[in-house]
Amino acid sequence: VRRSGMTTIAMVVPISFLEAESYKYARKFLAENFSAIWVVAVDADGRSGIRSNSLFHTLQGRAVLIVTRDVASHENRCSKFHFADFSTVSSEEKDFRLGELFPSAGSRFSQHLIPQGTYSLIPAPPFDEQTYLKFISVTAGTPTDRAIFKSYCSGIKLAPTAMFTHVSKEALVDRTKKIAKTVTGAKVWFARQQKPPADEKLKSLKDWLCRIGSARDIEIFVRQKTIPYAFRPFLWSYVFLWTEFLSGASRLGGGGTRLRPEILKTFELSRPVGFAMAHGPKDLSPQLTQFVSFCWGVPDNDMCTRGNSYIYLDRYYNKNTHTVEQNIDIELARFVSNLVGDRIDYQPAVAVVFYAYAILSSQAYLDEFRGALFTTNQSTQRPRIPIVKDADLFVSIMDAGRMLAELESPDFDPENALGYDYDAIKNHISSCTTIDLSKIDLNASDEHVVIYGDDNFKLKLDCPEYIVNCVISGYNVLSTWFKFHSYAFTHKYFSADDCEELLDLLNKLELRAQTISTLDELVFHAIHASSLYNFEGPRILRGVAEALKYRRYLPVYTMAAACGHFGAEERVEESEEWIEVLGRIRRNPKLYVVRATGHSMEPRIKNGEYCVFEYRDTEIPETNTIVLSEHSDVIDSETEGAYSIKKLVHEDGKMVLRSLNVDP
Numbered sequence: 025v026r027r028s029g030m031t032t033i034a035m036v037v038p039i040s041f042l043e044a045e046s047y048k049y050a051r052k053f054l055a056e057n058f059s060a061i062w063v064v065a066v067d068a069d070g071r072s073g074i075r076s077n078s079l080f081h082t083l084q085g086r087a088v089l090i091v092t093r094d095v096a097s098h099e100n101r102c103s104k105f106h107f108a109d110f111s112t113v114s115s116e117e118k119d120f121r122l123g124e125l126f127p128s129a130g131s132r133f134s135q136h137l138i139p140q141g142t143y144s145l146i147p148a149p150p151f152d153e154q155t156y157l158k159f160i161s162v163t164a165g166t167p168t169d170r171a172i173f174k175s176y177c178s179g180i181k182l183a184p185t186a187m188f189t190h191v192s193k194e195a196l197v198d199r200t201k202k203i204a205k206t207v208t209g210a211k212v213w214f215a216r217q218q219k220p221p222a223d224e225k226l227k228s229l230k231d232w233l234c235r236i237g238s239a240r241d242i243e244i245f246v247r248q249k250t251i252p253y254a255f256r257p258f259l260w261s262y263v264f265l266w267t268e269f270l271s272g273a274s275r276l277g278g279g280g281t282r283l284r285p286e287i288l289k290t291f292e293l294s295r296p297v298g299f300a301m302a303h304g305p306k307d308l309s310p311q312l313t314q315f316v317s318f319c320w321g322v323p324d325n326d327m328c329t330r331g332n333s334y335i336y337l338d339r340y341y342n343k344n345t346h347t348v349e350q351n352i353d354i355e356l357a358r359f360v361s362n363l364v365g366d367r368i369d370y371q372p373a374v375a376v377v378f379y380a381y382a383i384l385s386s387q388a389y390l391d392e393f394r395g396a397l398f399t400t401n402q403s404t405q406r407p408r409i410p411i412v413k414d415a416d417l418f419v420s421i422m423d424a425g426r427m428l429a430e431l432e433s434p435d436f437d438p439e440n441a442l443g444y445d446y447d448a449i450k451n452h453i454s455s456c457t458t459i460d461l462s463k464i465d466l467n468a469s470d471e472h473v474v475i476y477g478d479d480n481f482k483l484k485l486d487c488p489e490y491i492v493n494c495v496i497s498g499y500n501v502l503s504t505w506f507k508f509h510s511y512a513f514t515h516k517y518f519s520a521d522d523c524e525e526l527l528d529l530l531n532k533l534e535l536r537a538q539t540i541s542t543l544d545e546l547v548f549h550a551i552h553a554s555s556l557y558n559f560e561g562p563r564i565l566r567g568v569a570e571a572l573k574y575r576r577y578l579p580v581y582t583m584a585a586a587c588g589h590f591g592a593e594e595r596v597e598e599s600e601e602w603i604e605v606l607g608r609i610r611r612n613p614k615l616y617v618v619r620a621t622g623h624s625m626e627p628r629i630k631n632g633e634y635c636v637f638e639y640r641d642t643e644i645p646e647t648n649t650i651v652l653s654e655h656s657d658v659i660d661s662e663t664e665g666a667y668s669i670k671k672l673v674h675e676d677g678k679m680v681l682r683s684l685n686v687d688p
Contacts, residue, residue, distance in 0.1 A: 036088055037089050048143055058100055059093055062091075063087060103137060149394050161407070181325040189262065196262050206230075256327065258496070296340075297319075304330070304401035313495045317432065356376060410556050411556060439531065460477075483523075490537055563603070565602050575609060583669075619633070626685045635650075
């Protein structure tokens with residue numbers, strides 16, 4: 025830094041600059057134009073829950089970045105960076121360390137490679153990259169990648185959420201009816217909440233409701249529009265989903281409403297299964313914890329504490345075809361179908377969802393690949409999971425995933441795994457009439473939950489530390505449950521029935537812990553399996569956008585269907601399957617793809633390979649052209665039908681079909 029001829033730039037940057045995707049190209053510029061990079065993480069990002077003495081007094085967190093450039097050199101590039109982390113010490117210690125930083129730089133800094141994909145300037149914990157790259161990505165990082173899920177989107181965003189959701193359907197209907205009567209009277213519902221709805225939106229909802237008709241008409245309408253809602257991990261809710269009003273209200277002050285027609289249509293027309301995933305686990309908490317939660321109903325966008333929650337379903341509504349279509353890679357679904365056969369009583373795509381959910385919920389998986397998973401939102405770095413070829417292991421992991429998913433269903437009736445005396449506890453709750461849940465004690469070290477009420481009432485429940493501390497997608501599950509069941513949100517006191525729901529939740533979390541304990545051993549075997557499934561061959565989709573047809577994707581037909589589509593007077597329908605073609609092609613609706621069967625055209629065409637053909641209705645092919653043919657009175661021995669791929673040869677004025685392999 026002090027050497028003559030060196031240019032030095034020092035700057036204070038947000039801590040997110042070091043690894044957030046939005047700054048990737050700025051980091052790339054530094055790596056490609058400077059000879060050395062020194063990074064000091066000073067303040068952690070307080071929004072992720074890390075508590076530290078902030079030197080810069082900002083919630084976002086700060087870092088010091090120093091770059092050097094040799095003015096006389098033409099080779100100002102660096103492949104490594106120097107890193108020091110002061111974020112966890114006191115502000116006084118930070119002052120001291122920054123003051124004596126460079127005189128003792130060697131002892132403070134560690135050196136790390138700059139990853140070419142992300143150019144991140146924060147070192148990642150080491151992990152087995154070679155093993156991890158054998159796994160399959162949950163979703164594609166680029167349009168040409170193969171992945172488990174074909175698409176995803178963020179959840180439903182409501183503004184304000186409090187006006188449209190409630191843990192009780194009856195309370196939601198009652199509150200909405202009160203809004204229809206008077207805004208002033210309805211405001212008492214939200215008075216004790218941190219983010220009550222603005223008067224403007226309450227008045228707008230009142231006006232819209234009054235257009236419906238009488239109070240009875242309004243109640244019927246609200247009930248029809250109120251549906252189950254996946255609101256938070258392990259927190260079932262209801263939503264008054266009036267899309268016409270929500271679309272209009274999004275233009276009022278505050279905005280924020282974002283409806284997802286593809287999600288709404290999917291749930292309206294079918295019963296999908298899937299989960300919400302946080303794409304930036306590092307934004308949620310200071311440690312890597314489970315960042316997925318299951319969605320049995322229409323999902324909220326805040327299924328994770330920061331950023332969007334992204335929804336991965338077994339099926340999605342296709343706005344081009346106006347149908348609900350499978351969202352799992354076709355070939356992967358076929359592999360699973362062949363692997364498990366009749367051992368499952370649901371579709372292979374659903375099995376894949378349960379399997380993926382199990383892997384992503386496994387603590388063994390999170391621990392093993394923390395370096396790959398504990399990141400900010402990076403579009404090219406979605407989680408990768410192992411797909412085993414062992415049927416017994418696959419089914420065992422899948423069953424564990426199904427169990428974890430069902431534990432988050434409101435219809436699941438858990439066994440009393442923690443041994444609570446339900447009747448005695450509910451009777452004790454009934455002895456106090458004013459429990460508003462404003463005062464609770466979640467004590468992990470003493471392993472108990474304490475609920476307080478008026479007249480020195482106290483209910484103490486034994487609760488294991490791992491349940492008290494259970495965090496999913498950034499939410500402490502128990503704290504979140506108590507918040508949305510408190511008087512401030514429900515406008516009713518905690519009852520014996522509410523207590524029964526709480527005891528069920530605690531038992532569900534205990535069963536979750538037991539399931540993950542068993543699952544971890546299975547996942548260990550999956551991670552280290554000698555044989556894993558991976559995609560072979562090109563990418564095949566069911567239905568693609570019109571703009572991509574015959575350019576990036578070509579239709580896939582069986583031999584019979586291809587001949588029927590292009591050659592018959594009454595054509596068969598256009599193929600539903602489209603195969604990706606590498607490289608650019610000029611749009612040509614006469615191009616199509618057929619998969620070869622047999623060995624008669626080897627070595628030119630191997631069994632199972634995909635072949636591109638062009639339909640020509642009048643032109644006679646030149647000699648030695650490979651053709652797809654239909655025979656009127658000949659059965660091909662390999663395809664067992666009247667269709668085959670052969671070489672067409674002109675001999676003595678005739679057209680003859682020949683195999684390349686004389687001994688197939």
